Amino acid sequence: xxxxxxxxxxxxxxxxxxxxxxxxxxxxxxxxxxxxxxxxxxxxxxxxxxxxxxxxxxxxxxxxxxxxxxxxxxxxxxxxxxxxxxxxxxxxxxxxxxxxxxxxxxxxxxxxxxxx
Amino acid sequence: xxxxxxxxxxxxxxxxxxxxxxxxxxxxxxxxxxxxxxxxxxxxxxxxxxxxxxxxxxxxxxxxxxxxxxxxxxxxxxxxxxxxxxxxxxxxxxxxxxxxxxxxxxxxxxxx
Numbered sequence: 001x002x003x004x005x006x007x008x009x010x011x012x013x014x015x016x017x018x019x020x021x022x023x024x025x026x027x028x029x030x031x032x033x034x035x036x037x038x039x040x041x042x043x044x045x046x047x048x049x050x051x052x053x054x055x056x057x058x059x060x061x062x063x064x065x066x067x068x069x070x071x072x073x074x075x076x077x078x079x080x081x082x083x084x085x086x087x088x089x090x091x092x093x094x095x096x097x098x099x100x101x102x103x104x105x106x107x108x109x110x111x112x113x114x115x116x
Numbered sequence: 117x118x119x120x121x122x123x124x125x126x127x128x129x130x131x132x133x134x135x136x137x138x139x140x141x142x143x144x145x146x147x148x149x150x151x152x153x154x155x156x157x158x159x160x161x162x163x164x165x166x167x168x169x170x171x172x173x174x175x176x177x178x179x180x181x182x183x184x185x186x187x188x189x190x191x192x193x194x195x196x197x198x199x200x201x202x203x204x205x206x207x208x209x210x211x212x213x214x215x216x217x218x219x220x221x222x223x224x225x226x227x228x
Contacts, residue, residue, distance in 0.1 A: 004159075006159075040220065041220050042120070042205055042207075042218030042219050042220045042221055043160070043205075043218050044218075045215055045216070048215060055214070056214065056215055091159060091160070093160075102148060102165055102167060103147055103148050103165075103209050103216075104148070104150060104162060104165045105150060105160075105162065105207070105216060106162065107152075107159040107160040107161070107162075108159050109158060109159040110158070110159045112157070
């Protein structure tokens with residue numbers, strides 16, 4: 001069974017530039033999450049999708065961050081314009097969701113962003 | 117608001133030692149508690165998941181326990197090996213919030 005796929009693995013940009021990250025969850029997983037992980041800290045939830053609808057985006061800085069999950073499968077997370085403090089690893093996770101299953105989270109390898 | 121704490125932040129032990137990692141959470145209304153391993157520059161790998169109705173789960177040399185009433189979970193690693201060196205994170209899925217909250221992890225170093 002294929003795991004959660006993310007790209008790119010690494011990205012270096014100048015501040016005020018834009019960047020986009022892509023995630024493909026495990027097949028059949030209805031729930032998709034984007035987390036931000038700053039060095040030395042645990043992941044912090046940015047946005048949660050159930051199929052193609054947003055369940056929770058309360059921690060997403062909406063003035064610069066946006067995310068979408070078209071057709072309820074792949075998802076993209078965009079940052080525009082980037083700030084120095086956005087340097088972090090962006091992790092995508094998925095779970096079976098839909099009221100069933102154990103709620104177990106499965107993570108991708110992450111996309112490491114460096115903003116100069 | 118759920119808060120998850122992992123103490124200590126770092127731990128160093130000699131190879132072969134048995135050890136316990138701690139995870140505490142403030143809201144006992146949890147759906148599950150999941151333990152992860154994270155190697156440097158990598159994503160999170162799920163180790164064990166304990167449902168709220170369970171007390172413990174075991175996988176090989178790993179055993180995780182859950183005590184909702186005291187807001188604590190422990191991860192027991194038996195006969196530690198240098199390959200166990202990594203950061204271990206716990207996450208509780210809070211029923212009221214409908215989402216998981218992570219601790220900041222314990223970085224384990226097992227010395228040969």
